[in-house]
Amino acid sequence: MNTSPPGLRFCGVKGHYRSDREDVVANFYLPVFDVATRYDRAVGYFTSTSLALLARGLENFTERGGTMRLVASPHLTEEDITDIERGYDLRAVVERATLREFDSDQPDSILDGLGLLGRLIAEGTLDIKLAFVEQHGKIGIYHEKIGIFYDAASDIIAFTGSSNETYGGLIANFESVEVYCGWVQGDGARAVRLKDDFQALWDNQTPHLRIEHFPSVARERMVQLGKERPGCHLPGTDDALAFLPQPALGLARLSLPAGMTVRPYQRQAVEAWLGQQGRGILKMATGTGKTKTALIAATQLANVQRQREEPLLVVVVAPLIHLVDQWVTEVEAFGVRPVAVYESSSKWQPVVEDQLHEARMGQRPVVVLVVTNDSFTGARFQSVLSRNTLPMLIIADEAHHLGSSSRRAALPASAIYRLALSATPERWFDDEGTDALIGYFGPIAFELGLAQAIEMGALCRYHYRPRLVELTDRETALYLELTGQIAKRMAAGDRLDDTDPNSPIGFLLRQRAGVLGHAEGKLAQLRMDLGERSSSWFQLIYCAEGNRPSEVGEPPGPNQLKDAMNIVGNQLHLSAYPYVADTPRRRRQELLRRFATGDDLRVLVAMRCLDEGVDIPDARVAYLLASSSNPRQFIQRRGRILRRAEGKDHAEILDYLAVPPAQAPINFDVERALLVREFARAHEFGKLSDNYETTLSTLRPLKERYQLMDI
Known part of the structure; x- marks a missing residue:
C-alpha cells in the first residue's frame, strides 16, 4: 500500500x-x-x-x-x-x-x-x-x-x-x-x-x-x-x-525617562504648544533643552493618540547627520527605537515600510523617523510621506533651515501636528522664508530668551572678554578693495544677500568677512590667551572657514585652523584635536567623549560643524577667532558654551574683533561700517555677561571715535 x-x-x-x-x-x-x-x-x-x-x-x-x-x-x-x-x-x-x-x-x-x-x-x-x-x-x-x-x-x-x-x-x-x-x-x-x-x-x-x-x-x-x-x-x-514572545518591535511606547524632572518652563512650553492645537514654534535659547522639550510634547501627544486608539508617526527633521544621531539617542531614552533616515535608502526604507505597516495593523503605537534635511527632501522619503495615512507630527530641529523655497515645498500638508524648534527662527535676509515657516508651523507658542535662561539657571553665567586686533596694511587694503566692489554691485542693483552661494555679491561679502576672520594678529593674541590658560581643560577654539583671502592672482593664504593647531599642539604642547566637516562620525563621537571626560583632550579646534546641535556642555572656555555677520551663528556658539554640566557654573568667552589700524586711517565711513559689524556682536555678548563694564571700557575709545555710542 x-x-x-x-x-x-x-x-x-x-x-x-x-x-x-x-x-x-x-x-x-x-x-x-x-x-x-x-x-x-x-x-x-x-x-x-x-x-x-x-x-x-x-x-x-x-x-x-x-x-x-x-x-x-x-x-x-x-x-x-x-x-x-x-x-x-x-x-x-x-x-x-x-x-x-x-x-x-x-x-x-x-x-x-x-x-x-x-x-x-x-x-x-x-x-x-x-x-x-x-x-x-x-x-x-x-x-x-x-x-x-x-x-x-x-x-x-x-x-x-x-x-x-x-x-x-x-x-x-x-x-x-x-x-x-x-x-x-x-x-x-x-x-x-x-x-x-x-x-x-x-x-x-x-x-x-x-x-x-x-x-x-x-x-x-x-x-x-x-x-x-x-x-x-x-x-x-x-x-x-x-x-512565542511578543515580536521584537523595539521599544514601542513614548514615555518620560526614569528620573527625569520636567522643568517648569518646559511644561509651560508644551502646554502652550498643545494650546495651539499642536502647532507652533518654540523659540528657546540654545542650551535650554529644546530637544527634550519637543520629546515631552511628543510623549503627551502620543498619550492622547493612544487614548483614541490611534497610532502616531513622528518625523524629526534635522540639518546634519550628527544631529540625527543625537536625536536617535534622545528618542531611545524616551522608550522608542527610532529609524535614522540618511544616506542610502536601501538601509532605511525597508525598516520604515515595515514599521509603518505594523502601526497600521495596530501592532506599534508610535513610529519615530529621524531624517536629515537632504533625505527629507529626497524623492524616496517624500514617496513614503505621500503614502502615509497615519496621524503625523513633524518636528523641525533648527527649523530656519527649512525656510528655503525648495525645502519648504517638501513639508507635508498632511501633517496634523507641527512643531518647529529654533533659537533664531527668523531667516537672515529672507522675510519671505520666515513668513512661510510661520505659515506652515504656526506662530511662536513659547519663547525663552538667553537673559531669562541665565536668570533661572537653565544656562550658566559667563565672562566676556573682547580682544581688539588691528588689521595689517595688506588686510586693510584688501578690505577696502572688496568694499568698493560690493558698493559697485549694490549700485548696479544686486541684492545684499550673503547666503546665496551663486550670488556675486554674496561671494564678495564672504571674502570681506574672511579678511576680518583671518586677521593675522588674532593668532598672536590667541597664543597669549591660551598660554595664560594652559592648565585649563574643556576649551574650544572656533576658527574662520577655509583659507585667508588673497589678492586676485595670488595663491590662497594660510589655513587658520592649521595655524591654531600648531600653536596649541606644537608650541604650547596642549592635547588638542581638530573637529571639522571631514571628521568621520565615529571619530566625532570619540572626540566628544574624550573632551567631556577630561582625560586626555584639553582643546577642540573647530569650524562651523560645532555651530548647531552638538552637545558639548562641559566646554568652559571658548575662543571666537571668527564669526559671520549672521547673528544666528554667534547666538548658537554662545548657547553652546553656556550649557550646564556637573561641576560647571561659569564660562568664559574670548572674542577676537578685527578693527581698523590706528595709525593708518583708510576711510571713515568704511571703518565705521566695519566696526558696526564687529561691535554689534560684542554688545550682544557683553550686555548679559558678568563683566559688562569691562566690555564697555574696552570698546569706548573706538565707539567715541566713530560715533558708535548707541551700539
Missing part, C-alpha cells in the same frame, strides 16, 4: 492569499509543508525568533526527510554596516551580528526552536546562507522574498509576497502572497524563473549581491542547543501565539 503523501498538485493551493480573507499560515504554508520534500526560501530578515517560528512548520516536514535551504539578511546595526564599509572583515562582523541573536536571554520556546534547527543542521537537513547588497563599496539590506516548494514528482510551487520568516511576517502582520504552480499554464514560466533566481542566489551568481555561509560559531551554538534539548517537541502553528 502506497503511504507516500499526495503531491503538490493535490494540496488545493490557490493563486493568491491575503490576511484580510484567511489565515495565510494555516491555509497555505501548512498544507504545502505536509506534502513537500524540499523547500527553498529567500527572505529579508534573519532573527532568532524567526528561526524558532520556522521550526514549528518544519518538524513534520523534516520527519518525512524534507530538506531546506534558507537565504536571509542578518540583522545588521548601523555600526555593523559602517564597520563593513570601512574595511573591517565582513565575516567577523557577520559573526558578531549573528551571535547577538543567541546572546540575550531567551524563553524556553525560543531555545527549543533553535535547538530543533540545530539538530536539523547537524543532520544535514537545513542549510543557511546570508545575503547582502554590495554595490560601489556600500552595504545594503537584502529584502527579496521568494520561496519554492518541491515534491517527489518534481512538481514545484513558487511564491512571492510581503511576508518574512519572522513572527510578525508569518503570524502578526497583514500579509499577501502570490502563488505560481509549475504545472499550470501561465504560472509555469513564473515558477521556473523564481526557481532559477533562487539557485543563482544560492550559488552567489547574482549581480550586486554577496552570499556568505552561516557563521560556523553560530552554527555550532545552534547544534549545541540541539544536543542540550534533545527531547523538545514544539506545538503546531495553531499554538504559536501562546508560546
Whole structure:
C-alpha cells in the first residue's frame, strides 16, 4: 500500500492569499509543508525568533526527510554596516551580528526552536546562507522574498509576497502572497524563473549581491542547543501565539525617562504648544533643552493618540547627520527605537515600510523617523510621506533651515501636528522664508530668551572678554578693495544677500568677512590667551572657514585652523584635536567623549560643524577667532558654551574683533561700517555677561571715535 503523501498538485493551493480573507499560515504554508520534500526560501530578515517560528512548520516536514535551504539578511546595526564599509572583515562582523541573536536571554520556546534547527543542521537537513547588497563599496539590506516548494514528482510551487520568516511576517502582520504552480499554464514560466533566481542566489551568481555561509560559531551554538534539548517537541502553528514572545518591535511606547524632572518652563512650553492645537514654534535659547522639550510634547501627544486608539508617526527633521544621531539617542531614552533616515535608502526604507505597516495593523503605537534635511527632501522619503495615512507630527530641529523655497515645498500638508524648534527662527535676509515657516508651523507658542535662561539657571553665567586686533596694511587694503566692489554691485542693483552661494555679491561679502576672520594678529593674541590658560581643560577654539583671502592672482593664504593647531599642539604642547566637516562620525563621537571626560583632550579646534546641535556642555572656555555677520551663528556658539554640566557654573568667552589700524586711517565711513559689524556682536555678548563694564571700557575709545555710542 502506497503511504507516500499526495503531491503538490493535490494540496488545493490557490493563486493568491491575503490576511484580510484567511489565515495565510494555516491555509497555505501548512498544507504545502505536509506534502513537500524540499523547500527553498529567500527572505529579508534573519532573527532568532524567526528561526524558532520556522521550526514549528518544519518538524513534520523534516520527519518525512524534507530538506531546506534558507537565504536571509542578518540583522545588521548601523555600526555593523559602517564597520563593513570601512574595511573591517565582513565575516567577523557577520559573526558578531549573528551571535547577538543567541546572546540575550531567551524563553524556553525560543531555545527549543533553535535547538530543533540545530539538530536539523547537524543532520544535514537545513542549510543557511546570508545575503547582502554590495554595490560601489556600500552595504545594503537584502529584502527579496521568494520561496519554492518541491515534491517527489518534481512538481514545484513558487511564491512571492510581503511576508518574512519572522513572527510578525508569518503570524502578526497583514500579509499577501502570490502563488505560481509549475504545472499550470501561465504560472509555469513564473515558477521556473523564481526557481532559477533562487539557485543563482544560492550559488552567489547574482549581480550586486554577496552570499556568505552561516557563521560556523553560530552554527555550532545552534547544534549545541540541539544536543542540550534533545527531547523538545514544539506545538503546531495553531499554538504559536501562546508560546512565542511578543515580536521584537523595539521599544514601542513614548514615555518620560526614569528620573527625569520636567522643568517648569518646559511644561509651560508644551502646554502652550498643545494650546495651539499642536502647532507652533518654540523659540528657546540654545542650551535650554529644546530637544527634550519637543520629546515631552511628543510623549503627551502620543498619550492622547493612544487614548483614541490611534497610532502616531513622528518625523524629526534635522540639518546634519550628527544631529540625527543625537536625536536617535534622545528618542531611545524616551522608550522608542527610532529609524535614522540618511544616506542610502536601501538601509532605511525597508525598516520604515515595515514599521509603518505594523502601526497600521495596530501592532506599534508610535513610529519615530529621524531624517536629515537632504533625505527629507529626497524623492524616496517624500514617496513614503505621500503614502502615509497615519496621524503625523513633524518636528523641525533648527527649523530656519527649512525656510528655503525648495525645502519648504517638501513639508507635508498632511501633517496634523507641527512643531518647529529654533533659537533664531527668523531667516537672515529672507522675510519671505520666515513668513512661510510661520505659515506652515504656526506662530511662536513659547519663547525663552538667553537673559531669562541665565536668570533661572537653565544656562550658566559667563565672562566676556573682547580682544581688539588691528588689521595689517595688506588686510586693510584688501578690505577696502572688496568694499568698493560690493558698493559697485549694490549700485548696479544686486541684492545684499550673503547666503546665496551663486550670488556675486554674496561671494564678495564672504571674502570681506574672511579678511576680518583671518586677521593675522588674532593668532598672536590667541597664543597669549591660551598660554595664560594652559592648565585649563574643556576649551574650544572656533576658527574662520577655509583659507585667508588673497589678492586676485595670488595663491590662497594660510589655513587658520592649521595655524591654531600648531600653536596649541606644537608650541604650547596642549592635547588638542581638530573637529571639522571631514571628521568621520565615529571619530566625532570619540572626540566628544574624550573632551567631556577630561582625560586626555584639553582643546577642540573647530569650524562651523560645532555651530548647531552638538552637545558639548562641559566646554568652559571658548575662543571666537571668527564669526559671520549672521547673528544666528554667534547666538548658537554662545548657547553652546553656556550649557550646564556637573561641576560647571561659569564660562568664559574670548572674542577676537578685527578693527581698523590706528595709525593708518583708510576711510571713515568704511571703518565705521566695519566696526558696526564687529561691535554689534560684542554688545550682544557683553550686555548679559558678568563683566559688562569691562566690555564697555574696552570698546569706548573706538565707539567715541566713530560715533558708535548707541551700539
